[in-house]
Amino acid sequence: MREVVAGIDIGGTNIKIGLVNAEGEVLWRSTVSTNQYPTPQILAEELHQLLLPVLNSHNYTLKGIGIGAPNGNFYKGTIEFAPNLLWEGVIYLTEIFQSVFKVPCLLTNDANAAALGEMLFGGAKGMKDFIFITLGTGLGSGIIANGKLVYGHDGFAGEMGHIIVKPEGRVCGCGRKGCLETYCSAPGLVKTYLELLSSSELQQNITAKEVFDKAVSGDKEANEAITFTGEILGKALAMAVHFTSPEAIFLFGGLAHAGDRLFLPVIENMEKELLPIYRNKVKIIHSALPQDDAAILGAASLIWQE
Amino acid sequence: MREVVAGIDIGGTNIKIGLVNAEGEVLWRSTVSTNQYPTPQILAEELHQLLLPVLNSHNYTLKGIGIGAPNGNFYKGTIEFAPNLLWEGVIYLTEIFQSVFKVPCLLTNDANAAALGEMLFGGAKGMKDFIFITLGTGLGSGIIANGKLVYGHDGFAGEMGHIIVKPEGRVCGCGRKGCLETYCSAPGLVKTYLELLSSSELQQNITAKEVFDKAVSGDKEANEAITFTGEILGKALAMAVHFTSPEAIFLFGGLAHAGDRLFLPVIENMEKELLPIYRNKVKIIHSALPQDDAAILGAASLIWQE
Numbered sequence: 001m002r003e004v005v006a007g008i009d010i011g012g013t014n015i016k017i018g019l020v021n022a023e024g025e026v027l028w029r030s031t032v033s034t035n036q037y038p039t040p041q042i043l044a045e046e047l048h049q050l051l052l053p054v055l056n057s058h059n060y061t062l063k064g065i066g067i068g069a070p071n072g073n074f075y076k077g078t079i080e081f082a083p084n085l086l087w088e089g090v091i092y093l094t095e096i097f098q099s100v101f102k103v104p105c106l107l108t109n110d111a112n113a114a115a116l117g118e119m120l121f122g123g124a125k126g127m128k129d130f131i132f133i134t135l136g137t138g139l140g141s142g143i144i145a146n147g148k149l150v151y152g153h154d155g156f157a158g159e160m161g162h163i164i165v166k167p168e169g170r171v172c173g174c175g176r177k178g179c180l181e182t183y184c185s186a187p188g189l190v191k192t193y194l195e196l197l198s199s200s201e202l203q204q205n206i207t208a209k210e211v212f213d214k215a216v217s218g219d220k221e222a223n224e225a226i227t228f229t230g231e232i233l234g235k236a237l238a239m240a241v242h243f244t245s246p247e248a249i250f251l252f253g254g255l256a257h258a259g260d261r262l263f264l265p266v267i268e269n270m271e272k273e274l275l276p277i278y279r280n281k282v283k284i285i286h287s288a289l290p291q292d293d294a295a296i297l298g299a300a301s302l303i304w305q306e
Numbered sequence: 307m308r309e310v311v312a313g314i315d316i317g318g319t320n321i322k323i324g325l326v327n328a329e330g331e332v333l334w335r336s337t338v339s340t341n342q343y344p345t346p347q348i349l350a351e352e353l354h355q356l357l358l359p360v361l362n363s364h365n366y367t368l369k370g371i372g373i374g375a376p377n378g379n380f381y382k383g384t385i386e387f388a389p390n391l392l393w394e395g396v397i398y399l400t401e402i403f404q405s406v407f408k409v410p411c412l413l414t415n416d417a418n419a420a421a422l423g424e425m426l427f428g429g430a431k432g433m434k435d436f437i438f439i440t441l442g443t444g445l446g447s448g449i450i451a452n453g454k455l456v457y458g459h460d461g462f463a464g465e466m467g468h469i470i471v472k473p474e475g476r477v478c479g480c481g482r483k484g485c486l487e488t489y490c491s492a493p494g495l496v497k498t499y500l501e502l503l504s505s506s507e508l509q510q511n512i513t514a515k516e517v518f519d520k521a522v523s524g525d526k527e528a529n530e531a532i533t534f535t536g537e538i539l540g541k542a543l544a545m546a547v548h549f550t551s552p553e554a555i556f557l558f559g560g561l562a563h564a565g566d567r568l569f570l571p572v573i574e575n576m577e578k579e580l581l582p583i584y585r586n587k588v589k590i591i592h593s594a595l596p597q598d599d600a601a602i603l604g605a606a607s608l609i610w611q612e
Contacts, residue, residue: 071583080583081583127459129456129458129459129463130459143550145449145451145452145456145458145463146451146452146456146457148451148452148454150435150452150549150550151551152451152550153433153434153435153436153552154551154583154584155551156583159551159583159584160549162548162581163544163545164545174581174582175582176581238469238470239470239545242464242469243449243463243464243469243546243549243550244458244463244549245456245460246458246459247459273470273482275465275468275482276480276481277460277462278460
């Protein structure tokens with residue numbers, strides 16, 4: 001009997017499921033689409049049907065289930081008012097999964113889960129103080145201090161994407177203005193690029209990846225847009241350093257692939273806004289988690305770290 | 307034999323020493339002036355001479371020594387390049403005290419120590435996630451997450467006074483511009499008040515306390531200055547909440563005595579800049595530590611919390 005943990009990542013479009021061993025190997029994985037499950041009870045039951053034969057045929061023992069989910073509350077095991085999910089209100093998801101699978105189940109938001117994944121299986125092995133940032137559709141963050149994930153008193157800590165960096169700045173999905181993620185995210189980069197273009201050149205349907213490709217081929221505005229994104233991110237990271245003084249900040253997700261084009265302005269602007277005692281100490285590192293399995297590894301880490 | 311801890315607070319002008327029991331009672335206290343000790347070795351030896359008869363006559367056992375000091379590094383037990391002390395460079399203070407007193411000695415910066423004091427002996431008993439802010443000559447902060455003080459990887463976490471809140475803002479003692487403490491501190495309040503006065507009314511030698519007194523007696527600019535201070539602090543606290551989602555934020559020090567005049571704009575502006583999931587949850591509370599003994603209690607908490 002080999003012990004495995006099921007890591008489940010619930011997104012607005014897809015749900016990823018994987019079986020992860022103690023070494024952080026993903027032994028089996030699957031993806032299902034989120035909207036086919038009208039209730040979380042049905043999701044739990046159908047995933048049980050899906051996993052049972054896999055567990056039996058490989059002689060795996062299921063040690064527990066870790067779930068990463070938007071607006072996930074670690075303490076209550078709930079998803080609360082997630083704007084991108086069909087399930088409304090407060091969903092007691094870990095209770096449902098525990099009653100169906102009869103194993104321990106823990107849940108947190110996706111960036112927090114990925115931070116744990118980085119600590120157990122990625123580039124933060126042995127680190128006790130670091131910050132993990134996901135740069136995708138939004139900006140997510142997970143903070144590790146004293147070797148523990150910071151959940152906060154209510155289970156919702158680490159919403160760095162929503163600190164206000166520009167009063168009266170861009171409108172955010174959260175209903176406020178000037179949030180960090182309206183600048184430092186894939187859509188934020190595209191918006192910056194479009195703002196830099198003269199109106200006659202407007203290309204409304206460009207993606208962040210296409211902005212990168214343009215930058216690589218020497219496009220001036222595309223390079224400026226990435227530099228601007230790095231500037232704002234670097235200044236926000238400087239603030240973060242003054243709070244928890246991390247050994248490293250890991251960047252993950254689509255935008256992190258921009259490499260030095262993004263990392264250099266991030267580092268330059270962060271260092272510029274640091275108190276001298278923090279300078280030239282904090283490493284800005286690309287996440288070592290594999291892009292495709294990061295969410296599953298992160299979710300599984302909730303159980304493996306116990 | 308009753309166990310006591312010596313709490314020592316090292317300031318630029320005075321050093322406070324107290325003996326504290328497990329219940330947080332200060333059983334004995336003394337104040338000496340800092341500049342009479344040309345070296346930390348002499349300080350340790352003279353404090354030993356001072357404490358020995360007190361310990362013997364009361365039949366106290368000294369369990370350990372906790373020290374709060376500017377630029378104090380918990381992990382190394384050092385004071386590093388403290389601008390307001392005669393002792394230059396890196397001082398291995400806990401080593402010196404341990405060799406003289408033959409008891410365990412721990413050290414951290416004064417705001418961190420006071421945060422521990424609030425948790426053990428003040429208004430944060432039972433809280434696992436809170437932030438402690440000192441508003442005095444500068445702005446100090448201590449962050450508690452998961453029931454532990456956040457020291458950061460290098461022992462220097464919690465320098466919230468130096469996050470930059472106004473690019474190209476007021477010049478700070480740290481050599482940069484726009485740091486939070488240039489606005490939210492006793493000198494910051496005075497500066498704001500003087501800026502609000504027309505030049506003909508300039509009163510360069512006013513203190514923060516006198517600005518409060520003017521505000522109480524209805525002075526328009528004094529009230530505006532306190533409100534402005536509260537606005538900037540409230541916005542900075544909103545940022546802090548997005549990082550560690552504390553149950554409460556404790557305000558301590560001279561400025562905190564302004565009461566509702568300061569607290570109301572702090573709360574209003576913090577709430578305005580919070581993501582909805584955090585709203586109406588975070589208590590802004592006046593520290594319950596006695597003003598005069600807070601530093602001693604905080605320093606002693608380093609040992610009592612072990």
